[in-house]
Amino acid sequence: xxxxVIAVGLFCIGLYGVxxxxxxxxILASIEVMLGSATLLLVGxxxxxxxVQGSEGMxxxxxxxxxxxxxxxxxxxxALVISVSRRFKTTRIDEIVKVRG
Amino acid sequence: MAEVTILSAFAPQIACITGAAVxxxxxxxxxxxxxxxxxxxxxxxxxxxxxAAVGRPTALTGDVALSGGGFSGTVSVICxxxxxxxxxxxxxxxxxxxxxxxxxxxxxxxxxxxxIVAAADILVLLIALEAMALxxxxxxxxxxxxxxxxAAIKYFxxxxxxxxxxxxxxxxxxxxxxxxxxxxxxxxxxxSSPGPPVTTAFVLIGVALAYKLGAFPFxxxxxxxxxxxxxxxxxxLAGLPKIAAIVAMMTLYTRAVFANVASEYLxxxxxxxxVASMVFGSLGGLxxxxxxxxxxxxxxxxxxxxxxALSVGSVAMTPAAVLVSAYAVAGSASFLAAAAVRSARPRWxxxxxxxxxxxxxxxxxxxxxxxxxxxxxxxxxxxGFWGKFLVFGSAVAVGHWWLALIGVLASVISFGYYGxxxxxxxxxxxxxxxxxxxxxxxxxxxxDMADISGPEESGRGPEIAVVLCAAVLLGVGIVPLIAGIExxxxxxxxx
Numbered sequence: 001x002x003x004x005v006i007a008v009g010l011f012c013i014g015l016y017g018v019x020x021x022x023x024x025x026x027i028l029a030s031i032e033v034m035l036g037s038a039t040l041l042l043v044g045x046x047x048x049x050x051x052v053q054g055s056e057g058m059x060x061x062x063x064x065x066x067x068x069x070x071x072x073x074x075x076x077x078x079a080l081v082i083s084v085s086r087r088f089k090t091t092r093i094d095e096i097v098k099v100r101g
Numbered sequence: 102m103a104e105v106t107i108l109s110a111f112a113p114q115i116a117c118i119t120g121a122a123v124x125x126x127x128x129x130x131x132x133x134x135x136x137x138x139x140x141x142x143x144x145x146x147x148x149x150x151x152x153a154a155v156g157r158p159t160a161l162t163g164d165v166a167l168s169g170g171g172f173s174g175t176v177s178v179i180c181x182x183x184x185x186x187x188x189x190x191x192x193x194x195x196x197x198x199x200x201x202x203x204x205x206x207x208x209x210x211x212x213x214x215x216x217i218v219a220a221a222d223i224l225v226l227l228i229a230l231e232a233m234a235l236x237x238x239x240x241x242x243x244x245x246x247x248x249x250x251x252a253a254i255k256y257f258x259x260x261x262x263x264x265x266x267x268x269x270x271x272x273x274x275x276x277x278x279x280x281x282x283x284x285x286x287x288x289x290x291x292x293s294s295p296g297p298p299v300t301t302a303f304v305l306i307g308v309a310l311a312y313k314l315g316a317f318p319f320x321x322x323x324x325x326x327x328x329x330x331x332x333x334x335x336x337x338l339a340g341l342p343k344i345a346a347i348v349a350m351m352t353l354y355t356r357a358v359f360a361n362v363a364s365e366y367l368x369x370x371x372x373x374x375x376v377a378s379m380v381f382g383s384l385g386g387l388x389x390x391x392x393x394x395x396x397x398x399x400x401x402x403x404x405x406x407x408x409x410a411l412s413v414g415s416v417a418m419t420p421a422a423v424l425v426s427a428y429a430v431a432g433s434a435s436f437l438a439a440a441a442v443r444s445a446r447p448r449w450x451x452x453x454x455x456x457x458x459x460x461x462x463x464x465x466x467x468x469x470x471x472x473x474x475x476x477x478x479x480x481x482x483x484x485g486f487w488g489k490f491l492v493f494g495s496a497v498a499v500g501h502w503w504l505a506l507i508g509v510l511a512s513v514i515s516f517g518y519y520g521x522x523x524x525x526x527x528x529x530x531x532x533x534x535x536x537x538x539x540x541x542x543x544x545x546x547x548x549d550m551a552d553i554s555g556p557e558e559s560g561r562g563p564e565i566a567v568v569l570c571a572a573v574l575l576g577v578g579i580v581p582l583i584a585g586i587e588x589x590x591x592x593x594x595x596x
Contacts, residue, residue, distance in 0.1 A: 004273070004277075004298065007269070007272070008269070011265070011269050014265065015262070015265070018258065018262055024254065027258055031258070031261045031262065031265060034262070034265035034268075034269070035264070035265055035268055037269065038265070038268040038269045038271070038272040039272075041269075041272040041273065041276050042272050042275070042276050045276040045277065046276075052278060052279060052280045058279075058280055058281070059275070059276060059279075062224060062271070062272075062275055062282070065224065065227075065228070066268055066271075066272070069227070069228070069231055069264070069268070072231070072235060073231070073235065073261055073264065076235050076238055076239065076257065077257055077261065080238065080242060080250070080253055080254050080257055081254070083242065083245075083250055084250055084251075084254055087247055087250055088247070088250075093254070093258075096251050096254070097251065
């Protein structure tokens with residue numbers, strides 16, 4: 001249960017970061033924290049032996065999948081951030097929105 | 102024997118993703134024409150294969166990743182519509198930088214949507230959703246204008262949060278209870294009343310799917326993305342992901358999560374989102390001047406109608422597929438019409454009023470657009486009528502008449518903005534500024550939209566595609582009146 005609390009707590013920290021930070025790079029990092037919390041939960045449960053009988057390897061496999069997913073998302077996200085910083089000369093989201101008016 | 106069956110069951114998805122892979126390879130050698138051909142051919146082949154598989158028994162009984170043959174008709178609609186949209190934007194894609202890559206991205210969107218529809222495993226659903234979303238961000242961004250970049254980054258952040266919710270939900274359910282991730286396992290898990298963490302996890306997953314759909318409280322990305330995306334991207338993204346996400350939600354929630362437990366949850370959770378989306382989408386669209394932004398609001402309302410089916414339960418599965426497929430065809434056609442109008446009137450500012458007098462100028466395009474609008478309203482003789490008729494009918498049949506009533510009222514309100522398009526097309530006099538060359542001081546409200554059009558106009562392709570979509574909408578609307586509704590139901594049934 002403590003694992004669940006840690007993972008959900010970490011997820012909420014990430015969500016808080018997405019909602020409050022105004023810099024795109026910081027928002028991206030917060031999103032990575034959210035995805036990392038899910039990986040942590042899966043791996044932690046597997047290590048602690050808290051998973052269901054017969055799921056050996058499967059939980060780690062799903063965890064690996066989540067890591068791949070997070071990497072793909074980071075790649076696309078960073079590409080978008082680079083494109084934003086080239087066009088707007090800033091990575092602060094409030095200034096980008098202001099440009100549009 | 103088993104492998105052969107699985108291969109043939111997933112033939113549409115395989116054909117489509119092969120087309121995408123070939124397109125990427127060809128784009129690397131700057132063969133843009135060939136790349137677009139490969140992507141279109143893959144999707145068109147997938148459409149034929151899907152249609153051929155209608156009526157084949159499905160495999161949602163075993164521990165499988167994909168329900169082979171399930172929703173073949175819907176898969177066929179997705180691939181066919183995608184192929185048509187790709188073919189229509191051909192000249193645009195060939196001229197664009199890395200146009201072959203854009204064609205490949207679109208083909209991946211089509212393949213992932215087809216996979217999501219057939220998914221019978223929550224991990225497969227997650228991976229396909231994510232593949233679709235990553236391509237969608239890139240497609241929205243691909244206009245490379247300031248407003249498109251802004252819309253893409255907003256879309257990305259909100260989509261990434263939705264993915265985070267989905268992943269956390271998956272980790273809780275699977276980590277605590279799972280040794281497989283299939284829907285069959287979820288169904289047996291839910292019967293054993295697994296406790297609050299699992300219930301919370303499925304709420305998280307539901308919220309994530311509603312995000313991807315653009316249902317009411319989670320819709321804000323859709324408005325910006327669809328308004329600023331280039332027409333080939335918005336036509337692709339308005340229809341296909343919505344079909345996929347609605348069918349995925351129907352399968353996951355009515356056949357797995359709440360299959361054996363009381364469905365009052367379904368009614369309250371999804372009924373509330375449905376009502377909010379219908380009311381918000383219908384009222385929000387009324388005040389819009391921009392044609393594409395109005396269509397984006399209309400999309401929110403249409404998602405609401407589809408969610409009515411979700412709150413009814415598994416009996417409304419086929420009606421939901423009919424409704425959302427009809428929306429996808431009409432919605433994609435009307436987004437594509439924006440490209441056709443722009444090539445007819447290069448100085449069009451994107452407003453509904455700017456369509457004035459098009460009825461005399463481009464008869465076929467205007468008539469087709471009018472059919473699409475009537476289908477979105479749900480007029481009889483169009484496909485949209487059957488969607489709404491079946492969904493609201495099933496809501497009344499299970500006693501949720503108030504959901505149907507709100508749906509009908511929202512449809513009536515929505516005629517306000519669909520009607521304003523018709524009025525512009527046929528009854529308003531064309532304004533000088535659009536018919537003639539230049540009027541000082543009347544620059545388009547969004548400077549970036551100008552460099553999307555201009556020299557890169559897309560020829561007759563979009564117009565022909567819009568007319569084809571309208572013909573399909575009329576055909577599907579009229580044929581069941583003569584031949585009976587059973588054929589239509591069988592085409593969209595689960596298998």
